[in-house]
Amino acid sequence: MTENFTDEEKQGFYKAIYSRRDVRSHFISKPIEDEVLSKILNAAHHAPSVGFSQPWNFILIKDQDTKKKIKESFEEEKNRSSQLVEEPKKSKYLSFKLEGILESPVNLCVTYDPTKFGPFVIGRSSIPEAGLYSVCCAIQNLWLSARTENIGLGWVSILSNDTLKETLDLPEHVIPIAYLCLGYVDEFAEKPDLETKGWLPRLELKDVVFFEKWNDKENKNWEKIQKMIKENLDYA
């Protein structure tokens, strides 16, 4: 497997990267085909994992009672967290559509099981969180795969993990990492909703890249790439 990617293959990959969105309000009722869903899950399962520990599980959810309990937890947590922010941001925050739990045909909880293949997992002794990082890589694979299949995905993090654990019968040692809403959509927005609505701006690449040390933006060994990044070339 040393062959290069063709221009068209690269284009497909970057299309997934740049057109992926966190979707909350464009779900349509069309069900997700089982074959498509299994493709997406398989892509997630082929993520990298520390010491090849594959510490993820995926719980598919269609049951309306389950969805309603999670939605209630979302509403509680949304109200609770709104107390942390001052007006006028508070009203703006409360006006946002931040989940599609009931409208999306499939909900999916991704969990982390630190006991799988344990206790000794290569690469997890110095940095115990590495197992959790692997689960996040699987989620990103899943998200990008969903996009190539034209499935929208929204990650709901405004909810109580205790409610999730209880509702989904998770064992004590299993940690819920993500609660995702999946479904076909009538549109993928051009930009993230929070950018469009003026909540926060997209940072420029030059604001997030340093050279050799934290906060070093000038280093003569990296002059050409510094210039390229500053000029904000579009490489997509």
Next chain:
Amino acid sequence: MTENFTDEEKQGFYKAIYSRRDVRSHFISKPIEDEVLSKILNAAHHAPSVGFSQPWNFILIKDQDTKKKIKESFEEEKNRSSQLVEEPKKSKYLSFKLEGILESPVNLCVTYDPTKFGPFVIGRSSIPEAGLYSVCCAIQNLWLSARTENIGLGWVSILSNDTLKETLDLPEHVIPIAYLCLGYVDEFAEKPDLETKGWLPRLELKDVVFFEKWNDKENKNWEKIQKMIKENLDYA
């Protein structure tokens, strides 16, 4: 942006997903072009982030003294962690090539800054780790983009984060998430090294997917997909 992906575009995406590897031993001396490196960084920067907080930074490293310090930390941590495992696994573990710090032309530290756009970030009040999850999504974007550009990437998690923080001048509140080695390679292996070497097996998809609740593998609402997953169809 509602257009479908063409078959060729999908193929490019899934090629990245299934041929990506964690690379430690196939680096060649060919330098990475600045344009390619900036493409990879830009793909990482277009990951999803909780509340659009974009909490990542990328520190590019070529300095040999820095690399040597990190390599020393790796050796120390590798020896320390080998004490946690019994023979004959211990000798096997110690025989593995687990990093390419000095052989890869570019090292890259990806960090998490919880203060960016803080303290109130949408979606981070109930689950504070959500910011850290965003950084991992960026790392996976970076990894897949590297693969499409034929760049190998190895994630070194056998090292001390304290050493990383000190060596790279990270502020107290900034958390190093990943230390990555990047470079062109003469081969992407067909399978993960730890699978080839018999350390751990690849789990089957049916072992990691549940329906409606933890550990439920039989549910009549999901009969067709359960059957598909059990039959281990290749959807790639």
